[in-house]
Amino acid sequence: MPLREQLATTDLWLGRVAGAAPKRRALIVDSLDGRRHELRYDQLIVALGSVSRTLPIPGLVEHAIGFKTLSEAIALRNRVLSLLEIAETVRDAETRAEYLTFVFVGAGYAGLEGLAELQDFMSDVIDLYPRCRVQGMRWILVEARERVMPEVAPDLAAFAERELRGRGIEIRTNTTIERVGESSVTLKGGEVVPARTVVWTAGVKPHPVVARLGLPLTDGGRIEVDRTMRVAGHDDVWAIGDAAAVPDPARKGQPSPPTAQHAIRQGRRVARNVAAELGAGGRVRPFTYKTLGVFVDMGRQKAVASTAGIKWRGFPAWFLARTYHLANMPGTKRKLRLVVDWTVSLLFSRDTSELGQLGHPPLLAEHPAPPALDDSAAQ
Numbered sequence: 001m002p003l004r005e006q007l008a009t010t011d012l013w014l015g016r017v018a019g020a021a022p023k024r025r026a027l028i029v030d031s032l033d034g035r036r037h038e039l040r041y042d043q044l045i046v047a048l049g050s051v052s053r054t055l056p057i058p059g060l061v062e063h064a065i066g067f068k069t070l071s072e073a074i075a076l077r078n079r080v081l082s083l084l085e086i087a088e089t090v091r092d093a094e095t096r097a098e099y100l101t102f103v104f105v106g107a108g109y110a111g112l113e114g115l116a117e118l119q120d121f122m123s124d125v126i127d128l129y130p131r132c133r134v135q136g137m138r139w140i141l142v143e144a145r146e147r148v149m150p151e152v153a154p155d156l157a158a159f160a161e162r163e164l165r166g167r168g169i170e171i172r173t174n175t176t177i178e179r180v181g182e183s184s185v186t187l188k189g190g191e192v193v194p195a196r197t198v199v200w201t202a203g204v205k206p207h208p209v210v211a212r213l214g215l216p217l218t219d220g221g222r223i224e225v226d227r228t229m230r231v232a233g234h235d236d237v238w239a240i241g242d243a244a245a246v247p248d249p250a251r252k253g254q255p256s257p258p259t260a261q262h263a264i265r266q267g268r269r270v271a272r273n274v275a276a277e278l279g280a281g282g283r284v285r286p287f288t289y290k291t292l293g294v295f296v297d298m299g300r301q302k303a304v305a306s307t308a309g310i311k312w313r314g315f316p317a318w319f320l321a322r323t324y325h326l327a328n329m330p331g332t333k334r335k336l337r338l339v340v341d342w343t344v345s346l347l348f349s350r351d352t353s354e355l356g357q358l359g360h361p362p363l364l365a366e367h368p369a370p371p372a373l374d375d376s377a378a379q
């Protein structure tokens with residue numbers, strides 16, 4: 001959703017926040033070309049979101065892929081398509097298995113959805129790769145706790161687990177990883193799984209720049225705010241979303257969970273609160289939204305959902321999830337594009353174009369030659 005389309009009446013600055021000086025009511029922002037600016041504010045709303053939370057596991061940062069941003073998701077899709085291409089050129093089945101094994105670490109809804117959707121995509125496209133098709137893929141979901149998706153009711157989580165096991169996905173609960181290498185991952189207990197794709201979906205933490213804003217933080221590193229989302233000790237600063245510990249109206253003493261359904265509603269409420277503070281009417285009110293439900297999409301037109309106490313599974317849950325996400329897409333034009341896009345993908349087979357090279361053209365004079373042939377190969 002392009003910001004400039006959505007925010008037609010806003011003075012939009014695209015840049016990276018580097019820090020803040022709340023006493024001077026100033027925000028330090030680097031514009032896209034690297035120039036540093038100081039922006040003065042009357043009221044500041046911080047909504048910097050979160051990043052993947054990593055652990056000090058050897059090789060994790062070097063070899064695993066995150067699944068937090070759109071660019072990571074697109075890179076993962078391109079990567080698995082490239083790995084299929086490489087696997088087709090590998091003669092040894094044991095080595096080929098490294099390219100055809102995919103490990104997701106963290107079975108919250110984001111990890112489970114990511115694995116299920118990617119596996120669904122790959123099982124459709126693998127028919128185009130004869131050697132890979134004959135050998136088959138291996139999918140593993142690793143979770144440190146005793147069950148998948150603690151965010152949803154146990155029976156819905158069990159349904160999702162059965163669905164995934166039915167597709168041949170291995171689910172390892174009560175399991176952690178000890179090491180990640182370029183072509184293998186070591187599980188707790190020493191089992192070494194040959195795999196070149198390890199996706200890390202084991203939780204999020206506030207964006208690191210949050211700690212440079214001079215604002216009070218909770219133990220979890222989120223910005224400390226009251227129920228109106230005003231930052232403790234700062235009358236003119238507000239914080240929302242994953243970066244803030246907004247008290248959860250549904251669970252006393254707990255911060256709101258890091259979900260879009262909370263962040264979006266906090267955004268609306270805080271906008272009204274700031275307007276009230278500036279004298280534009282209304283009163284500063286607390287955030288009162290209580291979670292209505294959760295959707296977990298699993299590809300193959302299947303999902304699990306829980307909405308206002310009603311549990312859904314299979315196709316009805318998938319249809320509800322799609323409808324809900326469509327309703328949340330901002331703007332009629334975007335909604336229509338999405339409906340057309342989804343309808344087209346129902347009618348046709350998967351698009352298997354590998355798009356990783358887009359946006360990275362070679363330099364004008366750069367035509368890299370392959371390495372020179374040695375004498376024996378040239379004969």
Ligand SMILES: Cc1cc2nc3c(=O)[nH]c(=O)nc-3n(C[C@H](O)[C@H](O)[C@H](O)COP(=O)(O)OP(=O)(O)OC[C@H]3O[C@@H](n4cnc5c(N)ncnc54)[C@H](O)[C@@H]3O)c2cc1C
Nearest residue numbers: 015016017048049050068110209241242258259260261263
């Ligand atoms: C795979 C996945 C699936 C999910 N599925 C769901 C779901 O189904 N339902 C649900 O409710 N939630 C879901 N979530 C959670 C949801 O995405 C987040 O809770 C929500 O996006 C948080 O909103 P936010 O505004 O706090 O942060 P974000 O949406 O992360 O927005 C923060 C913005 O700040 C920008 N930013 C960061 N640093 C800087 C900086 N230094 N300067 C300037 N800008 C900066 C970022 O680029 C970003 O645009 C999912 C998350 C993941 C990772």
